[in-house]
Amino acid sequence: MSSYNFGIAIHGGAGTIEKTLMSPEREMAYNRALQNAVDVGYKTLEAGLSAIKAVEAAVVDLENCPLFNAGKGAVFNSVGQHEMDACIMDGQTLNVGSIAAVRNVKNSIILANLVREHSDHVLLAGDGALEFAKKFNVEIESDAYFHTDQRYDQWQKIKGSDDFQLDHTGEKKYLGTVGAVALDNKGNLAAATSTGGMTNKKFGRIGDTPLVGLGNYANNSTCAVSCTGSGEYLMRAVTAYDISCLMEYKGLSLQKAAEFSILNRLTSLGGDGGVVSIDQDGNIAMVFNCDGMYRASRNQNHNAVAIYR
Amino acid sequence: MSSYNFGIAIHGGAGTIEKTLMSPEREMAYNRALQNAVDVGYKTLEAGLSAIKAVEAAVVDLENCPLFNAGKGAVFNSVGQHEMDACIMDGQTLNVGSIAAVRNVKNSIILANLVREHSDHVLLAGDGALEFAKKFNVEIESDAYFHTDQRYDQWQKIKGSDDFQLDHTGEKKYLGTVGAVALDNKGNLAAATSTGGMTNKKFGRIGDTPLVGLGNYANNSTCAVSCTGSGEYLMRAVTAYDISCLMEYKGLSLQKAAEFSILNRLTSLGGDGGVVSIDQDGNIAMVFNCDGMYRASRNQNHNAVAIYR
Numbered sequence: 075m076s077s078y079n080f081g082i083a084i085h086g087g088a089g090t091i092e093k094t095l096m097s098p099e100r101e102m103a104y105n106r107a108l109q110n111a112v113d114v115g116y117k118t119l120e121a122g123l124s125a126i127k128a129v130e131a132a133v134v135d136l137e138n139c140p141l142f143n144a145g146k147g148a149v150f151n152s153v154g155q156h157e158m159d160a161c162i163m164d165g166q167t168l169n170v171g172s173i174a175a176v177r178n179v180k181n182s183i184i185l186a187n188l189v190r191e192h193s194d195h196v197l198l199a200g201d202g203a204l205e206f207a208k209k210f211n212v213e214i215e216s217d218a219y220f221h222t223d224q225r226y227d228q229w230q231k232i233k234g235s236d237d238f239q240l241d242h243t244g245e246k247k248y249l250g251t252v253g254a255v256a257l258d259n260k261g262n263l264a265a266a267t268s269t270g271g272m273t274n275k276k277f278g279r280i281g282d283t284p285l286v287g288l289g290n291y292a293n294n295s296t297c298a299v300s301c302t303g304s305g306e307y308l309m310r311a312v313t314a315y316d317i318s319c320l321m322e323y324k325g326l327s328l329q330k331a332a333e334f335s336i337l338n339r340l341t342s343l344g345g346d347g348g349v350v351s352i353d354q355d356g357n358i359a360m361v362f363n364c365d366g367m368y369r370a371s372r373n374q375n376h377n378a379v380a381i382y383r
Numbered sequence: 384m385s386s387y388n389f390g391i392a393i394h395g396g397a398g399t400i401e402k403t404l405m406s407p408e409r410e411m412a413y414n415r416a417l418q419n420a421v422d423v424g425y426k427t428l429e430a431g432l433s434a435i436k437a438v439e440a441a442v443v444d445l446e447n448c449p450l451f452n453a454g455k456g457a458v459f460n461s462v463g464q465h466e467m468d469a470c471i472m473d474g475q476t477l478n479v480g481s482i483a484a485v486r487n488v489k490n491s492i493i494l495a496n497l498v499r500e501h502s503d504h505v506l507l508a509g510d511g512a513l514e515f516a517k518k519f520n521v522e523i524e525s526d527a528y529f530h531t532d533q534r535y536d537q538w539q540k541i542k543g544s545d546d547f548q549l550d551h552t553g554e555k556k557y558l559g560t561v562g563a564v565a566l567d568n569k570g571n572l573a574a575a576t577s578t579g580g581m582t583n584k585k586f587g588r589i590g591d592t593p594l595v596g597l598g599n600y601a602n603n604s605t606c607a608v609s610c611t612g613s614g615e616y617l618m619r620a621v622t623a624y625d626i627s628c629l630m631e632y633k634g635l636s637l638q639k640a641a642e643f644s645i646l647n648r649l650t651s652l653g654g655d656g657g658v659v660s661i662d663q664d665g666n667i668a669m670v671f672n673c674d675g676m677y678r679a680s681r682n683q684n685h686n687a688v689a690i691y692r
Contacts (some may be wrong), residue, residue, distance in 0.1 A: 168619045168652065174589070175508055195588040196615045199484055200509045202587015278511015279504040280483070285594055287621035306505045309476045312596035315621040319628035343477065 079124075079356030080259045082115040084108065084132050087140045087250035088302045088348040091172055091366030093382055101381065102139060108379045111135040112370035115254055116377075119244050120254055122374045123297070124136050124328070125264035126187070129254040133160075133183040133266045136252035142368070143250025148220050148228035148270025151277050156220040158283040160186040164335050165263030165292035172197040173283040175277075176204055180213040183268045186284070188212065197284060224280075225273070232274045251283055253290070253300025255352045263291050263298040263354065265314075272305070280304030287315035294354060296321040302367065303347015311340050317351060328352070333361040335354025387608070388665030389568045390439040390682025391424040393417065393441050395451045396559040397611045398658040400675030402691055410690065413450060413677055417688045420444040421679035424563055425546075425686075433606070434573035435473050435496070436492050437608040438563040442575045444491040445561035449531045451527030452559025454490055457529050457579025459538035460586050465529040467579050468593040474601035481506040481593040484586075485513055485530075489522040492577045495593070497521065506593060534582070541583045558673075560592055562599070562609025564661045572663060575625075581614070590614030596624035603663060605630040606637050611676065612649070612656015617688070620649050624661060641668040 086108060093101075115132030119125070137145025148156040160182035163170040171190025174197060179185050188210050189198055198206055207214070253267035267290040269283040282289035282305040287303065291314035292298035299314040308314075313335055322329035332351050340347060341363050348362025350369060358371045362383075370379040395417060402410075424441030430432070446454025457465040461492055467644060469491035472479040480499025483506060488494050497519050498507055516523070519570075562576035576599040578592040589596035591614040598614065600623035601607035608623040622644055629640035642658050650672050657671025660676060667680045671692075679688040 090410040137655035143492070170619055175511075193585075194615065195585060195590075196618045198585065199587045199589050202484075205587070261528055276502075276504060276507065276511055276515070278508045278514070280506040281504075282507050285597070286618050287596055287624065288594070291621075304504065309505045309595050310479055312600075312621070312624040315624055316598065316628070319625070319632055323628055 078259050078261045079373060080119045080257050081352060081356050081358060081371065082112060082128055082132060082256040083352055083360060083371035084112050084115065084136065084254040084369065085302050085350045085359045086136060086252050086368030086383065088362045088364050088367035089346065090364060091381060105379050106380060107139045107141050108368055108370040112372045115256060116372040119256060119258055122259060124132050125256040125258040125262045128160060128256040128258065129264045129333040130183055130187050130375055131267035132142040132254040133252055133268050136185060137181050137268055142252045143270045144252040144268040144314065146220060147222055147225065149225050149273040150263065151271065152274050154229065156270055157277060158268065159183040159280060159322045160265040160268040161284045161286060162186045162190055163264065163286060163290055163291040163292040164310060165298055166233050168293060172198055172286065173203040174199040174280045174284040177212050179207050183266050184319060196286065229272050242315065251302035253302060253316065253350060255300050256351055257297035257352050257354060257356050259361050261354055262296050263292045263352065265292040265298040265300050267300045267327045276355050282308040285309065289314060290355060291315050291318055292309065294316055297351050297353045299349050299351040301347060301349050306346045307340055307343050307345025308347055311343055311345065313340060313349065317349065328357050329359040332361040336361045387568050387570045388564060388682055389428045389566050390661065390665050390667060390680065391421060391428060391437055391441060391557045391563060391565040392659040392661055392667045392669060392680040393424065393445065393563040393678065394609065394611050394659045395561050395677030397671045397673050397676035398558040398655065399673060400690060405691060413690060414688050416448045416450050417677055417679040421681045424565060425681040428565060428567055431568060432566040434567040434571045435471065437565040437567065438573045438575035439471060439496050441490055441563040442577050445492050446490050446492060446577055451561045452492060452579045453561040453577040455529060456531055456534065457533050458559065458582040460580065461583045462586050463538065463558055464548040464586065465579055467491040467577065468589060469577040470595060470615060471495045471499055472573065472594045472595060472599055472601040474603040474607055477602060479505055481592040481595065482512040483508040483589045485509065487523050488516050489524045492575050494521050505595065530554040533677040537582050556658055558612045558656060560611035562611060562659060563683050564607035564609050564659055566661050566663060566665050569661055570603065572601045572603050572661065574601040574607040574609050576609045591617040594618065597621055598623060600624050600627055606660050606662045608658050608660040610656060610658050613654045615655020616649055616652050617656055620652055620654065620657065626658065639668045641670040645670045645672050
């Protein structure tokens with residue numbers, strides 16, 4: 075048995091997710107999807123594979139599910155396109171790969187991981203990232219693949235306006251992103267985050283998700299963090315690295331660090347959102363300052379899925 | 384007289400800048416350009432204007448000078464284009480504006496400042512940023528404006544290869560960026576950074592410069608920082624926010640924080656580079672781990688320009 079308490083935590087976005095506005099069928103679908111993704115990641119760890127492999131596998135699963143705002147379920151931007159961002163980081167080496175404003179790639183997180191492994195650059199955007207994807211035969215999908223009626227209807231409601239937040243019955247201000255953090259049986263941490271951004275966002279807008287230290291960070295000496303929420307505020311708060319610094323420089327526990335960063339720092343700026351995070355002892359902290367966060371976590375001792383506060 | 388010791392520090396890039404390989408004429412041209420830019424910024428502060436106005440003015444001056452890798456002197460990317468990144472941040476409000484992979488905009492920092500003031504987004508990239516620029520009648524220049532023989536020759540030497548570092552006589556591994564940090568007479572801090580990236584970089588590559596907390600950061604409660612160097616390493620080290628956290632969470636002075644972040648953290652990752660930084664007491668720290676950094680600083684008591692260690 076490993077001396078490390080390996081485990082994984084995932085999220086599928088945070089925001090105004092009210093139980094009274096969620097149908098039992100829809101709630102069950104979310105719970106099932108979250109359980110499935112956390113199981114995919116956990117089984118990867120259980121098989122002795124790396125934290126990087128586990129977070130990649132879990133995020134691929136979430137990207138392929140139309141319920142979440144990433145991959146297949148990505149929202150429409152202001153010109154009706156799906157533009158995706160992703161980041162993956164290895165806590166052992168601090169190697170990181172990111173892609174931003176990329177269209178038609180089925181799994182952004184796979185592309186980000188290829189950037190991490192095979193590019194001298196950290197972050198590739200737009201057509202440059204797409205060209206890199208083609209070099210590695212990354213799976214490309216047509217625009218039609220990314221079309222879901224739910225996201226299209228959300229876009230139609232605010233299309234042409236300057237509004238770029240989701241604000242619709244049942245999921246007001248739902249801030250969609252997916253992410254995973256893991257500790258493997260060798261004591262290595264990793265974090266992965268992926269998103270379709272915000273409905274009706276201006277094209278070319280890049281949020282916190284693909285940016286190392288902002289929406290995603292991993293460092294074996296502190297923690298692995300994946301953020302979700304109002305990206306512009308998470309950026310200004312440098313949330314992911316803030317949690318790491320609170321542990322490293324102030325000696326806070328993971329839970330206390332995540333609470334300070336989300337409940338004090340992000341909240342005082344006016345931002346909504348949350349994080350899933352894990353440290354080398356296998357402690358998991360899932361903290362958010364809004365009504366709900368789609369989330370799940372699993373290790374050798376527990377297995378839990380939750381949506382509301 | 385103001386109770387704040389207002390002042391400004393600027394840089395024009397860091398790297399292998401060897402005195403033996405620099406002609407006296409060229410050295411004089413750099414010294415003159417640095418003095419000019421720091422004066423432009425200092426006079427803005429002296430006139431009672433904000434730190435944001437001062438760093439913007441100084442960076443515009445550096446962007447308009449063909450000697451530095453930003454604006455007019457931007458390097459060529461792998462397909463012979465000039466793709467520019469910039470970021471500006473207000474330490475009082477933590478409002479930040481960034482642009483990435485933008486072509487043909489004369490002054491990237493002006494566009495970044497417009498994003499900060501007029502966009503709900505923090506970071507706009509590529510054509511989306513260019514569209515935003517046109518809405519605000521930002522000055523656009525033809526590709527010819529950005530052509531300088533020196534940069535073209537640099538590109539020709541490595542074009543078609545996978546090499547993307549500058550590596551030529553006199554400026555081996557010169558890592559070009561420009562930046563400014565300032566404290567104004569009301570006690571507000573600001574930071575601005577701008578770059579043309581790396582010669583022969585793959586198109587779509589985004590470095591640390593436009594990314595809040597990575598290449599540029601300002602917070603009245605700690606410091607203002609502008610980075611220059613090997614961007615991929617500055618990103619992985621989250622250098623700008625790291626310095627702020629070392630002050631806030633560990634209680635280090637600005638100088639000690641900048642030294643730890645550059646001389647320990649960045650160096651241990653294998654990265655080259657440096658920072659200019661200022662705190663609310665007007666302390667200025669300029670730290671780098673390579674042969675030289677084009678830099679200048681000025682306040683009511685001193686006025687200095689330097690290139691070498």
